[in-house]
Amino acid sequence: MEKYDSIIIGSGINGISAAIYLQQKGLNTVIYEGSSTAGGSTKTEALTLPGYKHDTGSAIHPMAYASPFFTTLPLKKFGLEWVFPEIPYAHPFLDGSALAAYTDVEKTASQLEIDKDSYLTLFSKITSNWEAISSDLLGPLTIPSHPFDFVRFGLKAIQSAEQLGEHYFENEKTRAFFYGAAAHSTLPIDVWASSSFGLVLSVMAHKYNWPFPKGGASSLVDALISYYESIGGKLILNHKVTDIKLLPQSRSFVFDLTPKQLLEIKNTALSSTYRDRLSNYNYGPGIFKIDWALDEPIPFTNEKCRKAGTIHIGFTPEEIKDSEALTHKGEISQTPYILIAQHTVFDKTRAPENKHTAWAYCHVPNGDTTDMTSVIEDQIEKAAPGFKKIILARSTKNTKQLERFNPNIIGGDINGGKQDITQLFTRPVVKVSPYKTSNDQVYICSSSTPPGGGVHGMCGFNAAKKVYNDHFKN
Ligand SMILES: Cc1cc2nc3c(=O)[nH]c(=O)nc-3n(C[C@H](O)[C@H](O)[C@H](O)COP(=O)(O)OP(=O)(O)OC[C@H]3O[C@@H](n4cnc5c(N)ncnc54)[C@H](O)[C@@H]3O)c2cc1C
Structure with missing residues (x-):
């Protein structure tokens, strides 16, 4: 049987990133993937009618576009093209108005009337200093390399969205607009x-717009895998790993799994203390997901929404706050905060001609199986009258169905664990290196490690650097 330097278990965006980094260092690596296709939660599938391509998991990819690791890779050469919507995201209101996040901070602020100057105060400097701030944000907690920028950002970032929103903004609409971005965290607005x-x-x-890969999220994965294979990496599909002893010999094992699943793998030789700590890891709420095949673009009343790649629904700040609070209490909101992506307005390759x-x-x-179809469609109808009439077909997934699609989506949690203050930088457990387990050969690289959920590959990149430094540097 072949011997490897590193075996990566799971071909999510972080598993692939870890494998690429180690393979680039001249090591002999292989990825074992349980599913019949690579990509984990970053995957495009034909979920509705022939000719329609849907992103089953992630849809909007600013973090992949700006990823400090992906930007070093020749992904364009391996077929990746980015699509930039005219407006990154928009937020409609019941009176037919909407606010838009433009790439231009000034233009964004100019819609906000009395809140214009506060918006500029809050965002101008952070946006222009972003590279310095993000280099410290995208890894485990450590001494920042740009302490002043980091602390200035951190003092704002540590607050609740409600505190910050109320401090900076007087208009209800500006607050709802800010909560719409903050609620991606799946955290209550007041924590x-x-x-x-x-x-x-x-x-x-x-800084970057909110772009997405042409043809679907899978185009990013295809480019990464093609590059990985071009430098000698191997991908084995349809192989669910259950026992380390059944794998070939390797100097290191890197798991793109969440703590619950790592605990189920046999012969990892994790210490009982480490196992206890991993079993205390917290998962966050789940999601209910819908993909539609449409006869026309969504008929949003407001033009800004018709021109945006992403739309946040939550008609008042209270509506967003209450719906997130209910979710955390284990209840269902009848007017939930909703995220919508409309790729085909900008990418014609994802649907038959003139269809969307x-x-x-x-x-x-977490774990809830309520069918939210009509609740979601009723909310969208309020901002886009006539929406329901243009639906040709739909595909839905509740939390259990999402977990069947990808076993890492525990109870429907799409971020690999709760991203609250206790787990943001120190996931999965508080440790000098969060990527290293109690067994020197076993590492974890999924979104259950810093910097957490999202398609950026930085968990995999950081974990792989640790593996390399521990075992192969000299
Ligand atoms: C519906 C949805 C919408 C999202 N929207 C966005 C978005 O718009 N933008 C964004 O940036 N992020 C989004 N995310 C989050 C983002 O997709 C994830 O944070 C990211 O993809 C996680 O990558 P990962 O490598 O950590 O793990 P995963 O993508 O979960 O991959 C883990 C892989 O491991 C495999 N695996 C599991 N167990 C085993 C085993 N025992 N043996 C072998 N293989 C195994 C799985 O099959 C899977 O392929 C979304 C996620 C979902 C589900």
């Missing part, structure tokens, strides 16, 4: 650090 996601995602819109797709989800309690 510590929930503002961090609103800040990071708004800055990404201003849309992608959306709302948060639900």
Whole structure:
């Protein structure tokens, strides 16, 4: 049997990133993937009618576009093309108005009337200093290399979205607009650090737009895998790993799994203390997901929404706050905060001529199986009258169905674990290196490690650097 330097278990974006880094260092690596296709939660499938391509998992990829690791790779040469929507994201209101996050901070602020100057105060400097701040944000907690920028950002990011929103903004609509970005965190709007996601995602819109890969999220994975194979890496599909002893010999094993699954793998020789700590890891709420095949683009009343790649629904700040709070109490909101992506307005390759797709989800309690179809469609109809009439077909997934699609989506949690202040930088456990387990040969590289959920590959990159430094550097 072949001997490897490193075996990577799971071909999610982080598993692939770890494998590429180690293979680039001249090591002999292989990825074992349980599914019949690579990519984990980053995958495009034909979920509705012939000719329609849907992103089953991730849809909007500013973090992949800006990833400090991906930008070093020759992905264009391996077929990756980025599509930039005219407006990164928009937020409609019941009176027919909407706010838009433009790439231009000034233009964004100019819609906000009394909040214009506050928006500029909050975002201008962070946006222009973003490279320095993000280099410290995208890894485990350590001494920042740009302490002043980091602390200035951190003092805002540690606050709740509600605190920050109320401090900076007087208009209800501006607050709802900010909460719409912050609620990507799947955290209640009034808990510590929930503002961090609103800040990071708004800055990404201003700095990079919110682009997506042409043809579907799988195009990113295809480019990464093609590059990995071109430098000698191997991918083995349809091989669910259950026991380390059944794998070939290797000097290191890197798991793109969440703690619950790592605990189920046999012969990992993890210490009982480490196992106890991993078993205390917390998962966050789940989601209910819908993909539609549409006869036309979504008929949003407001033009800004018709021109945006992503739309956040939550008609008042209270509506977003209440729906996220209910989810955390284990209850269902009848007016949930919703994220919508409309790729085909900008990428004609994803649907038959003149036809469209849309992608959306709302948060639900972990493990909940309530069918949210009509609740989601009723909410969208309020901002886009006539929406329901243009639906040709739909595909839905509740939390259990999402977990069957990808076993890492525990109870529907799409971020590999709760991203609250206790687990943001120190996931999965508090440790000098969060990527290293109690067994010197066993590492974890999934979104259950810093910097957490999202398609950026930085968990895999950071974990692989640790593997390399520990075992192969000299
Ligand atoms: C519906 C949805 C929408 C999202 N939207 C966005 C978005 O718009 N933008 C964004 O940036 N992020 C988004 N995310 C989050 C993002 O997709 C994830 O954070 C990221 O893809 C996680 O990557 P990963 O490598 O950590 O793990 P995963 O993608 O979960 O991959 C893990 C892989 O391991 C495999 N595996 C598991 N167990 C085993 C085993 N025992 N043996 C072998 N293989 C195994 C799985 O099959 C899977 O392929 C979304 C996620 C979902 C599900």
